Amino acid sequence: MEDWAQCLDEAVRVARRAGQVVACAVQQEKCVRSKSTPTDLVTEADQQVEELIISTLRSRFPEHRFIGEESSAAGVKCELTDSPTWIIDPIDGTCNFVHSFPMVAVSIGFAVRKELEFGVIYHCFDETLYTARKGHGAFRNGVRLQVSKEKDVSKSLVLTEIGAKRDSATLDIFLGNMKKMLSAPTHGVRIIGSSTLALCLVASGSAEAYYQFGLHCWDIAAATVIIREAGGVVMDTTGNTLDLMSRRVVAAGTREIADYVVKQLQPINYGRDDSDPDNLALTSDP
Ligand code: IPD
Ligand code: CA
Ligand code: CA
Ligand code: CA
Incomplete structure (x- = not known):
């Protein structure tokens, strides 16, 4: 090797x-x-x-x-x-x-x-x-680094980001997802304007979860390793294995919180980062 x-x-x-x-x-x-x-x-x-x-x-x-x-x-x-x-x-x-x-x-x-x-x-x-x-x-x-071990979503702080697409249908789904996370209730939802640093905050245990639709592989590649090596989970918003090119992600300190977030989200559809649907950027999901 x-x-x-x-x-x-x-x-x-x-x-x-x-x-x-x-x-x-x-x-x-x-x-x-x-x-x-x-x-x-x-x-x-x-x-x-x-x-x-x-x-x-x-x-x-x-x-x-x-x-x-x-x-x-x-x-x-x-x-x-x-x-x-x-x-x-x-x-x-x-x-x-x-x-x-x-x-x-x-x-x-x-x-x-x-x-x-x-x-x-x-x-x-x-x-x-x-x-x-x-x-x-x-x-x-x-x-x-060590992720948060919190399993109870009502004691969690959640991070999300919105990309550059701001048409009203996209914004409605984005706000609907945020409303679901706020009324879970979580302790709060934050947007900091940097997906990589948001993911680093999850890796550091300063937030319990992060989700986003519309990001690209360069927004999550490095951070995915950092979260997994800090003991957290990174997966697709459907709950399946992460595909780096799919432009959607859920990350969390614990599987319980990741699963909860996955169940709440209504998807926002973006095209893939690559044009070839067989070119799956599979990364093993621990
Ligand atoms: C953006 C930021 C932002 C996220 C966008 C990204 P950029 O990256 O990470 O927080 O919401 O989806 O595209 O364009 O500043 O590298
Ligand atoms: Ca950019
Ligand atoms: Ca970026
Ligand atoms: Ca950039």
Whole structure:
């Protein structure tokens, strides 16, 4: 079996470097454009940071494949094959970045034979580094992470996010799902504007669950390893095994809370991240 520790070390190095670039860029004037919808924002920093990460990793691992948010937006096919593949979100929380709202991260996941091997997430504002490698635990700045053991949803804090699609049908389902979670009753529902950092909060035991429709593989690849290695569950909103390309996810500290959330949710339909329905990015569900 191959040892991917060297790749993980490189991911940590480049995530820290990228995070420093983001932290500098947040203080400068930004050129903000929109992509698919007026609320789907992108800045020059998103593109520059992705270029930095991919060129650095490609020079070290020329035979590997790369999936990145901004490369996909520029037309590079988003495809997960059996080859070692890096899955990169250069700035997660672009809208936060634009407003200097301090929830912004660099996310780098790595999969081999469609199985996630490790994940690295760097919180650019407070320099916190989250890492996890399959079978080796999850860490925040080197300190081991453990999810919440809470099984009772009425004692839970739940996180969710809404993507850039804001038509009234999507918003109705989103608000309906939120109402169900609030009236469970949970202790509360939060939206922080960064799916990767929301998932890191679940991994850290600061929230019991997270769900979202409409995210992409680069929003969840790294964080999925981190939550699983912290003892939590990550699955499809139907309760089935997570498919990284399906654009929907439920994560929780315990199976009981994950199952509860799954039962409450009305689905919001988004297209897949890839165009090939057989190209399932299956990741084993513990
Ligand atoms: C977005 C953020 C946001 C989530 C969106 C993502 P981006 O990522 O994680 O919280 O609601 O679905 O697309 O575009 O800032 O990398
Ligand atoms: Ca984006
Ligand atoms: Ca993202
Ligand atoms: Ca992004």
